Amino acid sequence: MATEIGVPYLQGRGLSKSFGHVRALQAVDLDIYQHEILAIVGDNGAGKSTLTKILSGVHQPDEGELHVQGQPVRFSDSHKAREAGIATVFQNLALVDVRDVAQNLFLGREPTRMRFFVDRRKMLEDARKVIGDLRVNIPSMTVEVGQLSGGQRQSIAIGRATSQENRSIIIMDEPTAALGVKESRKVLDLILRLKESGIGIVVISHNMRHVFSVADRILVLRRGKLVGVRRKTETTPDEIVKMIVGAEIL
Amino acid sequence: MTTDMNSVLQGARPPSSTSRLSRRSWLRRMLGRREVILLILNIAFIVVVSQLTPYFLYAPNGFANFRVMFVGMAMETIVLAPMVLLLVGGMFDLSVDGVVNMTGVLTGVLLVQGVPIPIAIVSGFLAASAVGFVNGFAVTKLKMNPLMTTLGTWWIAQGIALGAAQGIPPHTFPQAFKSLGQGDPFGITMPIWYAILLLPLAIWVLARTRFGYHIYATGGNREAARLHGVKVDRVTIVSFVLVALAAGLAGMVYAARLNSAGPQTVNGLNLRVIAGAVIGGCSLGGGEGTIWGGLLGLLFMTMLTNASIVLGVSPYWQICILGIVLLLAVGADALAKRRVASG
Ligand SMILES: Nc1ncnc2c1ncn2[C@@H]1O[C@H](COP(=O)(O)OP(=O)(O)O)[C@@H](O)[C@H]1O
Ligand SMILES: [Mg+2]
Numbered sequence: 001m002a003t004e005i006g007v008p009y010l011q012g013r014g015l016s017k018s019f020g021h022v023r024a025l026q027a028v029d030l031d032i033y034q035h036e037i038l039a040i041v042g043d044n045g046a047g048k049s050t051l052t053k054i055l056s057g058v059h060q061p062d063e064g065e066l067h068v069q070g071q072p073v074r075f076s077d078s079h080k081a082r083e084a085g086i087a088t089v090f091q092n093l094a095l096v097d098v099r100d101v102a103q104n105l106f107l108g109r110e111p112t113r114m115r116f117f118v119d120r121r122k123m124l125e126d127a128r129k130v131i132g133d134l135r136v137n138i139p140s141m142t143v144e145v146g147q148l149s150g151g152q153r154q155s156i157a158i159g160r161a162t163s164q165e166n167r168s169i170i171i172m173d174e175p176t177a178a179l180g181v182k183e184s185r186k187v188l189d190l191i192l193r194l195k196e197s198g199i200g201i202v203v204i205s206h207n208m209r210h211v212f213s214v215a216d217r218i219l220v221l222r223r224g225k226l227v228g229v230r231r232k233t234e235t236t237p238d239e240i241v242k243m244i245v246g247a248e249i250l
Numbered sequence: 251m252t253t254d255m256n257s258v259l260q261g262a263r264p265p266s267s268t269s270r271l272s273r274r275s276w277l278r279r280m281l282g283r284r285e286v287i288l289l290i291l292n293i294a295f296i297v298v299v300s301q302l303t304p305y306f307l308y309a310p311n312g313f314a315n316f317r318v319m320f321v322g323m324a325m326e327t328i329v330l331a332p333m334v335l336l337l338v339g340g341m342f343d344l345s346v347d348g349v350v351n352m353t354g355v356l357t358g359v360l361l362v363q364g365v366p367i368p369i370a371i372v373s374g375f376l377a378a379s380a381v382g383f384v385n386g387f388a389v390t391k392l393k394m395n396p397l398m399t400t401l402g403t404w405w406i407a408q409g410i411a412l413g414a415a416q417g418i419p420p421h422t423f424p425q426a427f428k429s430l431g432q433g434d435p436f437g438i439t440m441p442i443w444y445a446i447l448l449l450p451l452a453i454w455v456l457a458r459t460r461f462g463y464h465i466y467a468t469g470g471n472r473e474a475a476r477l478h479g480v481k482v483d484r485v486t487i488v489s490f491v492l493v494a495l496a497a498g499l500a501g502m503v504y505a506a507r508l509n510s511a512g513p514q515t516v517n518g519l520n521l522r523v524i525a526g527a528v529i530g531g532c533s534l535g536g537g538e539g540t541i542w543g544g545l546l547g548l549l550f551m552t553m554l555t556n557a558s559i560v561l562g563v564s565p566y567w568q569i570c571i572l573g574i575v576l577l578l579a580v581g582a583d584a585l586a587k588r589r590v591a592s593g
Contacts, residue, residue, distance in 0.1 A: 058477055071431055078479035094474035096467050098537040106479035116459050160478075 009034050009087065010055065010169050011198050015064035017050050024050040027064070028226045030219055032169055033199040037209045041204070042244055045156035048204045049091050051221070052173045055202070057081030059230035070119035082109065085113060085168035087161035089175055090202075093153055097146030101138060104145050105160050115229055120219050130163040131155075151183045158187070162194070172192060173200040176210055188214050210236045260503035284531030288546035292553065293409050299557045306560045315560065323552045327545065328500045330523050331452035332492035338456065339489050339526055340469035340536025341389065344400040345381060346520035348407030351513050353378045353501030355411045355574045358420030368429050375498050381407055382494025386487030404520075411513035420508035431506025441503065442488040448496070453541040465489065469536025507588030525572070529579040551575070 008031035017025040025047040032038055032055075032203055033201065034214075043085040051060040053070045057075030066073050068084045075081040081088075094106050111122040113136050136155040149160070154175070156191060161170050172191070176184040184207075191201050191214050206210050211218060220227040220243040227243045300307040305315060330348055336343055357374035363365065381403050431439050456462040467475040468482045477480045482585025500519075505511035532539030542584040551572060558568040 053477075057479075059319050075482075078477065084480070088475050088477075094471070094477045095539065096470035098470040099466055103463060103467070106464075107475065108480050109287075110463055112459055112460055116461070118458060118460055118463055142519075 006033075008024040008032055008067075008147050009069060010084075011067040011069070011070075012051075012055065013049065013065050015054055015061045015066075017054060017061050020090040022110060023132065023224050025054070025061075026139075026224045028221070028224075028228075030226075031203055032200050034168055034199050035195060036216045037195050037201045037203060037214050038101070039203050039205065039215035039218045040221065041206070041211060041218060043209075044219040048221055049173055050224075051206065052088065052090075052202065054071075054172050055169075055171055056079070056086055056090075078108070082164060083166075087167040087170045089157050089161045089170070089172040091173035093157040095153055095157060099144045100144055100145055101131070101148075101156060102141040104156055105130055107160075109164075126163070130159045131246075134159050134162070134238075150178050151204075154179060154187070158190070164171055167199065169200040169202065173204045174206070175203065176205060176207065183236075184210065203248045208240065211240070213235060222246055251341050273307075285540060285543045285552070288530060288543065288550060292550055293548060295550065295553055295557070297374060299553075299561070303560055305544060306557055315326060315556065319552060319556045321439055321441050326519060326523055326526075326548060327445045327449055327502065327551075328503070329493070329496050329519065330544050330548055331448045331541060332489065332496045333523050334527050334530075334532055334539055334541050335452065335456060335462075335465055335492050336489040337524070337532040337534065338469050338536060338539045339465045339485055340472060341486055342396045342400065342524075343387060343490060343493050344397065344520060345404040345407055346493065346523070347516050348404040348411065348520070348552040349372065349381050349494050349497035349515045350377050350501040350519065351411035352381075352407040352414075353498035354505040354511035355414045355420065355501075355513050356514055357502050358423065358505050360425060361416055361423050364419045367424060370427075371502060374502055375495060378498025378501070379491050379492075382491035383487065385494070386483075386490035389490070390483035390486050395518060408513070412511060415513040417513070419510050419512040420505075423506065423509055428509055431503045431508075441507075442585060444503065446501070447547065449541060456541060460489075466537055469538075472539070508575045523548065524550065527575050528583075531575065533583060547579075561564065 009090060012028060012030045015025055015028045015030075016023070018173060028047070028051060030038070040051065041141060042048050050059065054061050054075075057078040057080050058088075060074075060076065060229040066075065073080075073084060075084070078088075079182055096107065099107075102120075105127045106123050111119040111126065113119050124141050131141070132139050134155055136152065136159075138155070148156070158172070158175065161167065161172070175187050175191075179187065188210060195201055201214075203211075203214065215232050217229055217231055218235065218240055219229045222244065230240065230243075294487040306469060307313065307316060333343070333346070348368065349435075353374045354376050357370050360370035360373055365373075385396075385403055387398050390397045401479045429440075431440050435443065438446075456465065457505065464475065464480045464482075464485050467478075467480055468485045472482050480516045501511075501515070508515070526548030527539065528547070529550060530539065530543030530545065531543060554571060555568055558571060563571075
């Protein structure tokens with residue numbers, strides 16, 4: 001199994017984040033390697049999304065640091081994280097329903113001419129390519145995404161991430177949460193294929209079956225704290241569930 | 251690398267393919283567009299009312315009524331253009347009337363005290379943009395409610411206008427300043443010039459630039475836009491400042507036209523502009539609307555008022571009719587949304 005080879009592409013050390021009185025994340029360490037799938041699990045409110053938002057530059061940690069290929073970095077916004085090769089599929093997809101497919105695929109990174117003007121033609125061409133590569137059936141790039149089905153919307157959110165040039169790490173926050181069995185399977189297959197191509201994947205899921213079918217390592221969070229990291233080959237769903245809910249309960 | 255998700259991540263909706271179907275849906279989409287409906291409505295209105303009375307269109311002398319109406323409307327489009335940007339971005343500003351009056355009075359006071367015209371104008375714009383910045387900052391960084399915030403700044407600006415005028419509006423301005431409102435280069439009066447310059451600029455900013463795309467995204471789903479790196483607070487603050495700058499410009503142009511800056515020069519312009527924009531398809535929830543739509547909505551309202559006057563409808567009924575039209579527009583929106591939600 002190709003896992004934990006060489007230097008981690010992305011490292012977090014002592015990451016902490018509070019929202020007012022809520023300590024969403026406390027001193028969490030993690031290593032993300034290319035060519036590997038890291039699953040992050042934990043109860044609702046455990047801090048999984050907060051962690052992904054720190055890794056993708058949406059939030060800045062109150063404490064702790066990030067390293068990309070061994071170099072310390074600061075992601076002051078999500079553009080910086082994107083430039084560092086990190087692509088993210090956010091929880092609940094983060095789509096603008098009243099805008100069309102092309103605009104959603106390139107929201108925040110619109111192709112431009114002379115910096116200010118959106119190159120609409122290039123945007124539409126690139127959008128067709130992205131959707132074509134995913135072999136997803138979306139009839140038009142100019143239809144509002146609010147009119148599409150759950151699976152189509154999901155594929156747009158994923159297409160955003162996979163189409164990012166330079167992506168070395170793709171983070172997916174609950175990518176299968178709103179999908180049926182068959183659609184979920186397709187997303188998991190895609191995750192495995194992305195790994196084969198050398199990309200590092202961080203995937204968040206509540207579904208143990210999904211986690212165990214794709215992950216190389218599993219990181220468990222509970223109430224903002226790191227409980228532990230296990231290699232899939234050296235643990236069981238039982239142990240992971242115990243780590244999620246807290247051993248003292250059992 | 252092939253990122254092939256096969257075709258399972260696809261919709262429940264069958265692929266629409268036949269050209270006949272797509273042509274019909276194109277026609278339906280055109281007729282479903284607010285701008286198209288309003289254009290037809292406006293033309294029909296002109297045709298019908300000019301049958302009822304010649305004074306609407308051409309009597310007593312060549313389109314005089316229409317010209318006066320357009321000049322009045324041009325003044326309002328100065329504010330309409332950035333207001334559409336703000337509304338599309340999901341925000342709202344009540345302070346415009348106050349800012350128009352305040353800027354007119356402040357600039358006027360400086361002028362009658364002999365301050366050079368450029369300095370008086372720049373000071374006016376600074377005062378106006380300060381109000382816009384306060385609005386934007388309060389609403390984004392302090393997360394204050396836009397309605398109440400801009401009601402507050404409206405009263406503050408209006409109070410400043412009244413206080414600075416001290417009961418005697420500044421008047422009798424230098425000729426060069428008056429020409430900013432009264433001049434007519436190439437035979438076109440100044441308010442029309444402002445409209446000719448500002449409206450295409452706004453159309454182009456909203457439809458073609460990155461900033462315009464980000465305005466739509468911010469209004470459509472603020473959180474999603476933020477996650478994808480759109481500087482949503484900056485979008486909002488800039489939009490508020492643009493509205494305030496436009497209000498300031500309007501204030502100075504009114505002062506120049508009237509050669510006097512009354513603290514109550516405008517009263518109700520703000521709500522008329524917002525109503526026009528909403529009739530034109532700007533949703534108050536944000537994310538939807540165009541300058542064209544806003545312009546056609548404002549035109550419809552303006553013609554309605556004007557036709558009521560020409561036809562001798564009492565002023566009480568005039569405002570009543572406007573209210574009904576606004577309710578119909580908002581109601582049509584709600585109905586369309588419900589149909590989409592349940593369909
Ligand atoms: N923007 C925010 N403002 C305030 N509290 C937040 C915010 N984001 C997350 N939280 C809180 O932080 C905790 C962790 O949330 P989250 O990271 O979304 O958990 P998870 O994704 O594991 O369900 C929760 O208690 C949540 O309410
Ligand atoms: Mg979450």
